[in-house]
Amino acid sequence: MPRITKAVIAAAGYGTRFLPQTKAMPKEMLPLVDKPIIQYVVEELVSVGIEDIVIVTGQNKRSIEDHFDKPSEDLIQNIKNGGPSKSKLLDMVTDIGNLANFIYVRQKGPYGNGTPLLNSEHLIADEPFIFTWSDDFIRANPPRFQQMIDVYERYKCPVLSVVPVSSDADYDKYGFAGGSQIAEGIIDVKSIIEKPGRAAAPSNLATVSGFVLTPDIFKYLRKAQANLKPGAELYSNEALKLMLADHLRIVACEIKNGRYFDAGNKLDYIKAVIEFALDQEDLHEPLLSFIKSIS
Numbered sequence: 001m002p003r004i005t006k007a008v009i010a011a012a013g014y015g016t017r018f019l020p021q022t023k024a025m026p027k028e029m030l031p032l033v034d035k036p037i038i039q040y041v042v043e044e045l046v047s048v049g050i051e052d053i054v055i056v057t058g059q060n061k062r063s064i065e066d067h068f069d070k071p072s073e074d075l076i077q078n079i080k081n082g083g084p085s086k087s088k089l090l091d092m093v094t095d096i097g098n099l100a101n102f103i104y105v106r107q108k109g110p111y112g113n114g115t116p117l118l119n120s121e122h123l124i125a126d127e128p129f130i131f132t133w134s135d136d137f138i139r140a141n142p143p144r145f146q147q148m149i150d151v152y153e154r155y156k157c158p159v160l161s162v163v164p165v166s167s168d169a170d171y172d173k174y175g176f177a178g179g180s181q182i183a184e185g186i187i188d189v190k191s192i193i194e195k196p197g198r199a200a201a202p203s204n205l206a207t208v209s210g211f212v213l214t215p216d217i218f219k220y221l222r223k224a225q226a227n228l229k230p231g232a233e234l235y236s237n238e239a240l241k242l243m244l245a246d247h248l249r250i251v252a253c254e255i256k257n258g259r260y261f262d263a264g265n266k267l268d269y270i271k272a273v274i275e276f277a278l279d280q281e282d283l284h285e286p287l288l289s290f291i292k293s294i295s
Helices: 037-047 062-067 073-081 084-096 115-119 144-155 168-172 217-226 236-245 266-278 281-294
Strands: 006-011 052-057 101-106 129-133 136-140 159-164 175-183 186-194 205-213 251-254 258-262
Touching (some): 006 115, 037 136, 073 084, 129 136, 129 144, 144 251, 159 186, 186 236, 258 266
Parallel strands (some): 006 052, 006 129, 052 101
């Protein structure tokens, strides 16, 4: 069975919930303290052996390419002018460009998260791969992608990452997977329902933050696209439903020891910034003191 070495990141959204900030700056480049959201996603992919990363972008996304490129000569010289104390900064910005082989594709086609997959088909060929988002992620130990790859290697079929939810609002935000448990934290998926509401949800397991997919997803995406009504959006879950209808196996992996961050949501983004800042030794105490002073 081939080792998973490729990933596709969907990064073509407009980020309208963050306007006017995202008018000229991609939402994926919003910082979590001193690192853009998308870099956390890339670093996790690299940590589990991903070598080729396809980033599917849209308009006004050039800064993503610039971020993962080598630093400019002006920046290098500016850092060098700061003396030996700045040498770590030079290593930091240089290493970003060497994290992986980056391929950029401009999204073309109907709106929806199925289109970036179709746009990257020619780069994936016949290999299994990871498909994930650019503005949400799960911090977990071991990494969520490693947990998903381990499940893929065991069951040799597509894997959904899922997390349990509890609030009523969550049932109107995410898709949900239902099925029978075949191992601890592993569900043999029989149904996927998008934003069902609590009463109609097949389980409390929300499908968030990515998939391990096999190349047959592309055939079903084209089938889903052919069934689209004019102006409708193309979603990856619709292709997964068609796969289930053809009795192809899909499993869901409940991510263990993890914390889900939806940085595409204003409040959750602010919470993430605070949590990541508290993780930094030099910021922890002064930030905590400030929070207490205004609470």
